[in-house]
Amino acid sequence: MNTTTHSSPEVLRNRLVDEIVEERIAGLYDPRVEEALRTVPRHEFLPAVSIETAYANQSVSIKDNPAEDALPYSCASKPDVVFFMLVQLQLDEGHRVFEIGAGTGVNAAYMRRLVGASGLVVTGDIDGDVTAYARKTLDATGFRDVDVITRDGVLGAEERAPFDRIIATVGVWDPSPAMQNQLRDGGRLVLPLRWRGLTRSVAFVRQPERLLSDSVKMCGFLPLIGQDGERTGYVDDEHLIRLFWDDDQAIDPTELTTAVSQPGTVAWTEASVGPVESFDGIWLRLSATEPTTCRITVKPAAIEAGLRRPAVPALSPALVDGNSIAYLTLERMTVEEGTEARFRIGAVGYGPRGRALAGRLCDQITVWAGDRAAEPVISLYPAGTPDYELTDGYVIEKPSARMVISY
Known part of the structure; x- marks a missing residue:
């Protein structure tokens, strides 16, 4: 249970958000995202740790992995990374959003505030223990209208598609057909994308023939279970x-x-x-x-x-x-x-x-x-797209996508 603290949760939460806004590690900002992080009680999604830990700028494990040198099965992401990924997502009133990786449920709560009463938030995870945890914390904090589903996130949620926004809060090595196809034209997909041993939070915009990045930021996430590339x-x-x-x-x-x-x-x-x-x-x-x-x-x-x-x-x-x-x-x-x-x-x-x-x-x-601030442009095309339809750049083959990186 939470230990006694001399500062209230509200004071600690606002102090954390002040730090995140001031540092802006990814150079991104949205006042609506700031308001969501100041309002949702993150500590209530982490009842097993102290309030000080809940409001430290660090990830918190909620399900450990006993294997040698292994990462936890699930955790609450670092708050500053949560902040800039939500800014990358650009949520607005009425948006329908699907989240891959339910975690503690707190990210779904942030998104529920951002999309308003007319919006929809669906969060899913392959691990039943994780979704049960998220369902419990969301119910306890007044977010009963968030849909929590237990399934492999790469399958998406076809019964609720199409979505205006899709976000993954686990590292994705292969962007699945569902991630590409359950998104409306002009919609945004934000993935902690993994390739060549690195992970970067990439914000894509859906175009008729491809997904095109407009933001590539450093991050670290647990890998999505079931992708073995x-x-x-x-x-x-x-x-x-x-x-x-x-x-x-x-x-x-x-x-x-x-x-x-x-x-x-x-x-x-x-x-x-x-x-x-x-x-x-x-x-x-x-x-x-x-x-x-x-x-x-x-x-x-x-x-x-x-x-x-x-x-x-x-x-x-x-x-x-x-x-x-x-x-x-x-x-x-x-x-x-x-x-x-x-x-x-x-x-x-x-x-x-x-x-x-x-x-x-x-x-x-x-x-x-010679140009330290340059970000690459990343395009995702469906697997099987012929070479002549690809933009110029270096091509990395994924089972479900052809990934093109260019500067």
């Missing part, structure tokens, strides 16, 4: 170095075991970042240019044993070619006393082709450095 494996027997890739990529992490046990080759660029500057765009550029882009995760013990530290040990972009790999790395630069620390950006390669891979990675770092 992502692969993962360890490079070493100690399970310290792990790769994440897609099933259309010919990557075998065990081929890299010898390579990472040898000294690496480091290549540097002229690009640098401060302590809180984002370099997320490098990974996006790699995914639009390099077919071998994937993700590397390294535990501290591997770094202590001599492996060069990836830029972000928990999730950094990498290029893999057979028995060779290169990944992003940082090095603190010498600066004058009293000035902000800076880190130059480069790549470290291992294996016979490690030097060449590091050079290719550095090429994309340099391109990114």
Whole structure:
């Protein structure tokens, strides 16, 4: 149960929203979304944690996964990510919206306020425990008119379609036909889309022949259960170095075991970042240019044993070619006393082709450095769309969609 606190839920909630609005991590804002987050009592959707935890800007697990290195089955997303995804969705009075991933029910409550009495909110989840939890919290907080259904979210809710808006609050690797077809022309689809080891919240607008992005923002979400196109494996027997890739990529992490046990080759660029500057765009550029882009995760013990530290040990972009790999790395630069620390950006390669891979990675770092704010345009076409109907760009094949990334 909630523990006693010196601040009321209202004070803590408003303090959290003040922080989110001030930081605007994705650069997005909508006063109606702000009002919804200030009004809906998030702590009542998280009765098992303290009020302070409920109003901290962090995700909260509601169903854990006991498997090794596994993410929870379900959680309440970080409030700042919830905020900007709702801004991306652009809900209005009277809209009909379908949510994939019921979670705690709080996101459905926000949306119910945004669509008003004339709108419709349907939230679904494949896990009956999760939908039972959401139904209970929604009923207890006065949102009984939200429809909660138990089913695989990739199937949508055809009986209530078409929708003006569809949003997923779980990571989607393959945008299903239902996600594409149950949306009205001009409607918006917001997905935490997964490809090449990364996840980005992408807002799409429905056009007659495709879904076209107008916003691509960094986020992190639990993967949608039942989509098995992502692969993962360890490079070493100690399970310290792990790769994440897609099933259309010919990557075998065990081929890299010898390579990472040898000294690496480091290549540097002229690009640098401060302590809180984002370099997320490098990974996006790699995914639009390099077919071998994937993700590397390294535990501290591997770094202590001599492996060069990836830029972000928990999730950094990498290029893999057979028995060779290169990944992003940082090095603190010498600066004058009293000035902000800076880190130059480069790549470290291992294996016979490690030097060449590091050079290719550095090429994309340099391109990114010339226009750091650029976002890619992502188009989703139905699977089977012929090449001549696609826009220019790099094509990633999904079972249900042809994904085109361009700059």
